[in-house]
Amino acid sequence: MDATAEPSPAIETEGGGVWRSPVGKPLRLESGANLEPLEIAYKTYGRLNETRSNAVLVCHALTGDQHAGSPNPLTGRPGWWDRVIGPGLPLDPRRYFVIVTNVVGGCMGSTGPASNNPKSGQPYGLAFPVITIADMVRAQAMLIDSLGIETLFAVVGGSMGGMQVLQWAADYPEKLFSAVCIAAASRHSAQNIAFHEVGRQAIMADPDWRGGAYEAEGVRPEKGLAVARMAAHITYLSEPALQRKFGRELQRDGLSWGFDADFQVESYLRHQGTSFVDRFDANSYLYITRALDYFDLAAAHGGVLAEAFRKARHVRFCVLSFSSDWLYPTAESRDVVRALNAAGCRASFAEIETDKGHDAFFLDEPQLDGALRGFFTSTAQARGL
């Protein structure tokens, strides 16, 4: 079936819920703190087979969530990866048991800064401990264990999801058969950190942020969060894509000679900002961007990235990048591939030719679909699925 032709038919075998860590089993964080209780909201598509060998973990990006293959109940919008997860698509729930979790620190049901702090009875706010990509992955591993899954057929993700994939390979290689890392990097660059800092400063400069305790005071730093999203959104698009979409087109005839959204690109960004605040928590944004900034897989392995993959030589890797992605450029993916090769891992790499920038990950990219389909089909054969 051609993945690009029609929206996918509904998935019949949806499941999921909220998993809670057993009492006395906190999430041990990289910072040294413990998080308890830990709740992880997740969705599943398809059924786990008898040998429990068909599970695929999909990791979401910075502002993503567990609703990858089905409409988001909060926004009513289609699942963020419904072009990939669905009958006849590369991750077909008739063949795989697809699991998508909301990361720890998130705001779609998993424990995060908006959750209740058992110590105070109030939302955590800034009392929430700083989390890392490794912490997100450890929480996922706890959930996977509780589902009785010893080995994942694949762990897959783009952007921050791709970083989780790399972290999985470093921390739990024995639990992986294959790994797909899309439009990601092994560490955050100075530019990546700089853009995130702009976003965080915008949130914290909003008078309604209240030192992170806005929820207790019945307000929300919507303006700050919207600006953070607007700045970040520019980094997800390529210059040619912005130009093609908007150029210098005006909203109305003539200029306003003021500071209204004269240009369509302004109006678009404002819309991105205001619609984002309806679905995302400002403190979550602070914590998750921090987790990304702290990510440096090589540093955690003596400065040698290949060391991170040393125990993952049995894992089949597929690394994909987009030619016009300037947030996590192809060179970053090539560094990952070089390290995988140096570690003796079996790695494939493709640069998808597109002018859509980092966001191509979510968009109609037949070459991406083809690469995913080919990789999963052949890897499933090797796995006997």
Place this chain on the structure above:
Amino acid sequence: MSATREDFAEILRLVRPGARVLDVGCEDGALLELLTREMRIDGQGLEISPAGVSACLAKGLAVVQGDGDRDLDHFPTRSFDYAILSKTLQQMREPRRVLSELLRIADQAIVSVPNFGHWRVRMSLMARGRMPETRALPDPWWSTPNIHLCTLRDFTDLCRELDLRVDACAALSGGKPARPIQPDGPLENWRSETALFLLSRRVEENPDAVPKNLFGEMALPKPEMPGSKLKRRAKV
């Protein structure tokens, strides 16, 4: 491109079972697939075209998108037993560097090059006075991808200069079975349309220099090389 290509058949004979093989410019992965099926090799491809990369992925082959001029640095030193470069050395910007790189990455290189000294090429130039267009080199001068053509003699000269040893050589021509040759034999530079070489670096054997991988672990001992039908030569 069918799996019965004469150069494929020859490469199949040269490669030992279970070897680690890098195919530079692997196209749709046909050769790697053949070697994987017949010789159970551990294969890796390098391919520039998106269509080729997709085809390799679909076949379950490990493939890295990239080109031989730029991206051989992806691969660590001595990470393969064989590096294959089939009929594309003459398309490289820096054939000399590429050849050295192949023999950095792998213990042996399997390289095939069209011979510009072949009689058809010579006759074509002599008779027509124009850039030769032959069945081995069919493109007109203005669209050919071949920017560094050489004769058999030129190639063996380069091997000597790079201190490479020719372990085996065979002439290929238009679908006929490969013919083992002495590459610097007096007539071969006229007779051979394309030549396929098995090359290795001529190094002083140092028994203390045990190959190690990145982690300082000793590489696995290699199985004995099975006999080849080709003539093996100690020196060029």
